[in-house]
Amino acid sequence: MYPSSRQQLRQSLRQQRRNLTPQQQAQHAKAIRNHFCLHRNLQQAKHIGIYLAQAGEADLSRLIRYLWRKQRHCYLPCLHSIKPRQLLFVAYTPQTPLVANRLGILEPRNKRPISLKQLDIILMPLVAFDAYGNRLGMGGGFYDYTLAAYKHRFNRQAPKLIGVAHSFQQVSHLTAQRWDVGLNAILTEQRIITRNSHGY
Ligand SMILES: Nc1ncnc2c1ncn2[C@@H]1O[C@H](COP(=O)(O)OP(=O)(O)OP(=O)(O)O)[C@@H](O)[C@H]1O
Ligand SMILES: [Mg+2]
Incomplete structure (x- = not known):
């Protein structure tokens, strides 16, 4: 896929995400939480990188509340203060004070990161995905x-990488760039899409 069509795809899917009604968002959030709860491998994860949805991204707030109730450990991505595109994962509990970062995204105020190796899975937002x-x-x-x-x-020890999306964000094929890191699975309101039959 050429860069221009990647940009066009980004634009149109981001617009579709923003057009979802609060009711549709809530319905997807509930379905995503339910799929997560019923999936054996996901259920077993103890240390979970997660995100706070913005601009129509699939909303994980219900899932986060469920994970807290189940004594799972959640971590939010924070911008590294020196390395420009590096994310740090910092513990997130109901008591964690949050502040907006330079991109306007909320992150824990106290940036004491854990090592990525300690995360079992990372749930990450995306604009488009394919079945591969x-x-x-x-x-x-x-x-x-x-x-x-x-x-x-x-x-x-690498964490499993799980994309989270609305099902309309699936496209037939995306050409991976040399730096793109692939996903082990994608979680949508309709189902979990995995690359093999063993669960991830
Ligand atoms: N490991 C890397 N080495 C070199 N360049 C990289 C690497 N990772 C990302 N980049 C650079 O980052 C730019 C943006 O990458 P890309 O278009 O894949 O973003 P994205 O995966 O869509 O974004 P995001 O993960 O922030 O949602 C690329 O143009 C590329 O130059
Ligand atoms: Mg990429």
Whole structure:
């Protein structure tokens, strides 16, 4: 896919995401939480990288409340104060004070990160995905930079990467760029799409 069509795809899908009604968003949030709860591998995750939805991204707030009730540990991405596109994952509990970062996204005020190796899974937002686990994000390359060391998964401790999306964000095929880090699975309001039959 040429850069211009990647940009066009981003624009049109971001608009569709923003056009969802609050009712549709709430319905998707509930369905996504239910799929997560019923999936054996996801259920077992103890340390979970997660995100706070913005601009129509699939909303995980219900799932976060469920995970807190089940004593799971959630971590939010924060911008690194020096390295421009690096994300740090910082513990997120109901008591965590949040502040808006330079992109206007809320993140924990106290940036004491955990090592990525300690995360079992990372749930990440996306703009488009395909059935092969290719991900198109907002275009900042934040997740690609942050996860570059795990691109080839030689490291068995690597967290499983789970894209979260509305089902209309699926496209037939995305061409992965050399830096793109692929997903193990995609969670939508309709189903969980995995790249093999074993669950991830
Ligand atoms: N590991 C890397 N090495 C070199 N360049 C990278 C790397 N990761 C990302 N980039 C750069 O980041 C830019 C944006 O990447 P890309 O278009 O894949 O963003 P994205 O995955 O859609 O965004 P995001 O993850 O922030 O939602 C690319 O143009 C590329 O130059
Ligand atoms: Mg990318």
